[in-house]
Amino acid sequence: MLEYFGDEVDSGPYSGGEGPAWYLYRRGSILVRDEYLTEVRDILHMEGCLPTSETAGGQPTEFAVIHGVRRLRLADTTSTLEALERIHRRIGAGAATPDHLVSISNSPMGWGGGCAPIEPTPVPNGSTPSPAPMPIALRRGRSTGQGEGIRVVILDTGLDWDAPEIHLWMDGVVGDDDPAIEPRRVPGAPYPDPDRRELKWYAGHGTFVAGLVRMMAPRAEVIVRLGFEECGASYESDLVVKLDRILRDDYPDIINLSAGALAFDPTGLLSFKVFHENRLRHHKGTVVVTAAGNQENRKPYWPAAEPWSISVGALDQFQARAKFSNYGGWVDVFAPGDHVVNAFPRGWYTYQEPPKARPEPTRFSGMARWSGTSFAAAVVSGLIATRMSQTGENGLAAAASLLAVARTVAIPGVGPVLTPGTPELE
8 A cells, every 4th residue: 555655645643753653644735624724724824834836836736625625735845744733733623634545455554544454365156155144034925124225335446347247146236347356347348357357455345345235135226336446545535525426426325434544633534524514414314334443452443433423343253352353432333244255356366465475366266255344344234224124214213223232232341243143133
């Protein structure tokens, strides 16, 4: 991730000067709430932190993100964090923040992301998916629930176009092509041979998440949108534009976001907060399910720590909290997320992380075993969809009902839990 973004990103601050960085952010830019824009401009202008007409080189210095937030470009000689400290001293927290790098990927040395802590392992095509699907309830001779009539939109790495053709439970899943699978599909040209494809880092993540949603809600309408084009990461300012587009164009009941970041200050990710204030809360019943992250600690992870999101930590195979999962009072529920098995692209993948790192690629034949809070979030999204179709509740109401169930079966030392086999869900 750092190799791809290079000098475009910076990290900070370091814990004690020697420890790992807490987050990554876009160098040379800040995000500002519209209501503070004039005041922030004045502060930065007086401090010499903004480009002049000469140093700007004819390039724009302000960029609209979504209604309520703008991105300001700083002078080349200005430190992003020093500029923010000047603003905070004059205005206080919450007016301006870095443009954080939000990630689905496991970050080296604990840097700002971490929703899939290990790389996938191939399993034979035709293996039994895990966790198992929800039991099918019958009413007057026909199946009920299963997510029928519910739309789940997944903002992730896109979809492997091959998966719905080879896995029955993926039939009808649609979305944007996953660009980490090469060669890409070309309209009007013959499809590339799936067994000759190269799978880049975090290829198939969105496909795997979609498969888990479908196991929990087999009749749900599932759409996978492209939010992370390279290395499993995207700037928060770009990501909220895509979330805004999902609300505008896809009319979701449930949004699954298996990604996040640690943040500059306790207010979290500014653009996500404004997205909720100005857009999401006006869409009655739409619920956002988020991964709690995999830093193995209780530091708030955003946007999962937002009060308006359903934050999901991971259980291991023994119904304990998975070692990698974040935890704390801001995590709403825990669900299966360790050694999960589901759909994965066919092709060849070169491992990047120890202990599996090696130059020779490994062949995947259509399924994989993977672990992370990303996948626990997908399980909960599917369970919410099934609940909605059974009871007629909207997304927010169904999520609240399931959290109430989860608290009745809470595991001491872990917290509220949801699993497909919970009797109260049948």
